[in-house]
Amino acid sequence: MHDFDKPRIITHIENDDPVFVALYDLASHAVDVLQDLLKHLWEGNWYAKIEEPEQRALFKFVGIHGTLAWEASAAAKELALDGLPRAMNILMRSTFEYSVRLRYLHKHPDYARQQMDALPAAIQREVKSATKAFSPETVEKLADSYTEWERDHPDLAKAYKDEVKFAPMAREVMGEHYNTEWWKWYSLPSIIAHSKPLAISDTIQIDDENGIVTLFPNSRHLNVYFELGKIASIVTELVGFITIQYQVNARPYVELDEKLGKVLEQYGFAVKKHRIFPASAEPGTSPT
Amino acid sequence: MNDEKAKHKASLEEMLCLLEQTLEAVRLYKPKAPEARRDIALRRWAMTLGALMLNVGRSASRLIETDDVVSVMILGRSMYEYCLKTRYFFKDNQTRRLAFDQFMTIVTSFVQGLRRLPTITDDIDAKLAASYDAWLAAGGKEDPYSGKRAATTMALALAKPNEILKDNSGDSYSHQLTTSYHIP
Numbered sequence: 001m002h003d004f005d006k007p008r009i010i011t012h013i014e015n016d017d018p019v020f021v022a023l024y025d026l027a028s029h030a031v032d033v034l035q036d037l038l039k040h041l042w043e044g045n046w047y048a049k050i051e052e053p054e055q056r057a058l059f060k061f062v063g064i065h066g067t068l069a070w071e072a073s074a075a076a077k078e079l080a081l082d083g084l085p086r087a088m089n090i091l092m093r094s095t096f097e098y099s100v101r102l103r104y105l106h107k108h109p110d111y112a113r114q115q116m117d118a119l120p121a122a123i124q125r126e127v128k129s130a131t132k133a134f135s136p137e138t139v140e141k142l143a144d145s146y147t148e149w150e151r152d153h154p155d156l157a158k159a160y161k162d163e164v165k166f167a168p169m170a171r172e173v174m175g176e177h178y179n180t181e182w183w184k185w186y187s188l189p190s191i192i193a194h195s196k197p198l199a200i201s202d203t204i205q206i207d208d209e210n211g212i213v214t215l216f217p218n219s220r221h222l223n224v225y226f227e228l229g230k231i232a233s234i235v236t237e238l239v240g241f242i243t244i245q246y247q248v249n250a251r252p253y254v255e256l257d258e259k260l261g262k263v264l265e266q267y268g269f270a271v272k273k274h275r276i277f278p279a280s281a282e283p284g285t286s287p288t
Numbered sequence: 289m290n291d292e293k294a295k296h297k298a299s300l301e302e303m304l305c306l307l308e309q310t311l312e313a314v315r316l317y318k319p320k321a322p323e324a325r326r327d328i329a330l331r332r333w334a335m336t337l338g339a340l341m342l343n344v345g346r347s348a349s350r351l352i353e354t355d356d357v358v359s360v361m362i363l364g365r366s367m368y369e370y371c372l373k374t375r376y377f378f379k380d381n382q383t384r385r386l387a388f389d390q391f392m393t394i395v396t397s398f399v400q401g402l403r404r405l406p407t408i409t410d411d412i413d414a415k416l417a418a419s420y421d422a423w424l425a426a427g428g429k430e431d432p433y434s435g436k437r438a439a440t441t442m443a444l445a446l447a448k449p450n451e452i453l454k455d456n457s458g459d460s461y462s463h464q465l466t467t468s469y470h471i472p
Contacts, residue, residue, distance in 0.1 A: 068358060075351050075359035086340070087347030087363055094362050128455055130466040179406050187401060193366050195340055195373055197394045200332055203339040213315050215335060217343050 019267045020080075023228035026263045027077045030235035033252045034070050037239055038063070041246060054109035057116035061105050062242060065098040069238055072098070073231045080224040086192050086202075088227035092234065093189035096276075097166065099238050103173040103277060104164070106245060111164070118160035120149045125160075175278045185234075185276065192222075229264060236260050237276055289353060297352045304345045311338045329391035330384055333377055341370045365472040369439055376442040383445075389435025395423035397432045439469055 042063060050056050076091040105112040124146040131139050150157045170186070171178050191198045202221050205214045236256050243253045289297070314335055319327075348363040377387035399420040402408060408416070424430060443465040444452060451462045461470075 071356065071358045072362065075354070075356040078354060078356070079347050079350060082347075082350055084343065084347045084350065086343050090344070090366055091359055091362060126466075126471055129461050129470065130463060131453075179404075183401065183405060192340065193369075195337055195366075195370050196397065197390050198397050199340060200336045200391070200394060201398075203336040204332060206332075211318075213335070215311065215315055215339055217339055219343070 019225060022263050022267050023225055024077065024080055026259060027228045027231040029259060030232045030239065030256055031070065031074045031077060033256050034235050034239050036252065037242055037248065038066050038070060040248060054113045057113040058106060058109060060116055061102060061112055065102040066242060069095045069098040073235050076227065077231055080228050083218055083224055085222035085224045085227050086219045088224065089189045089222050090193045092227060092230050093186060093193055095234055096185040099234055100170045100173055103241065104169040107173065114156065114159045118156045120146055121157050121160035173277060177276060177278060181276045232260050234276060293352060297349055300345065300349050304342055304349065307338060307342050311335060311342065326384060326388040329388045330377060333387050333391065334374060337370045337374045341367055361472045365469055368468040372439060372442050372446065375446055376437070379446065386435040386437060389429060392427060392429045393432050393434050395420060395428055396430065400432055440465060
């Protein structure tokens, strides 16, 4: 199911700035620990041991959101080597989204089960709105199987339409952290992801005196150091969350968390170590 | 990298080079007569959307090398939106006006966003308020969403009539919008 072992490192690029090296190493460490954790869960025959349908759904969501978060953060850290912070920023916005969704689902196992069981409705919605992307036979076959499923599961078909919006999800799982972290992790990156008007100030600077326009192809305000710190922070919290939920060996998480604190204290001039999500040792929320 | 991937990457790089040359021409453009504020705003939008496309496009091209399909798809969605917005803003007089309206929300969004943060001190807040008032006095928009249009609205406005389809609920969509924006 996963392609965790594909080669990722491109060795012809170098950056020996000590701050970059420390933050890149930290981000790489976090991404590697997440990768090992997902492999451990996925290859360890865990799924077969879970009996409750809600817990099975949650485990699948760990596979989905965990893998997506791993892929996006691994890609973002590679982009740091080329000095491309804007795309890193967009990818970390997605990683934040995966983290929020995973936490929300764990707070609402019934909803998680409902969403997983309603997967045929999700597929049908996409197929219906992109019929040209599939052969007519496939569209017809999927429509037939959906009609049958909808007849057998009218409640699920309706429940799928009552999908919870992202902002309320984030507000619930972030608690008071929402006030400070939402802006950094979602609003600010949305400026670049959706080319909002403030993106103009990130790309150009106008000297009104002589009319000289300066273009900033690699971002005027964002930098790879800040984004590497963000990768390390959010991936570490995700590792901690999954570690507590599935009660796996906590040592890799503890070591990573300690390293995060040390490196950010020494080099994280823009990213101090602070939590994005509330801390708790209780299963169903994030760890201390 | 296999041949097919190399071909796609080369074709993307070629387009990005053309875009870079175009952007440079726009950057160096000197109007022969004083321009309307609306035209200046439109050119700044063009440079911004072009620079974002170039930068995010180069990032996507880089990730093609490492097979980061999901991330390329996420970045591709933003690239589609940059393209959509550029074409929409240049579509007609009405959409040019919308581009200007959006341009005139820059300080509004900045100030409103920052003032929501609990870490803002009274001193900073007073400075932000002063800059906001000056901005409004210069014609800035009070509503940060002035001129904003959803991606779906822009895509449907740009689609040819035969490209606009209806789903079972009667909502309009286009194949390109779904595959480039909604599915990613």
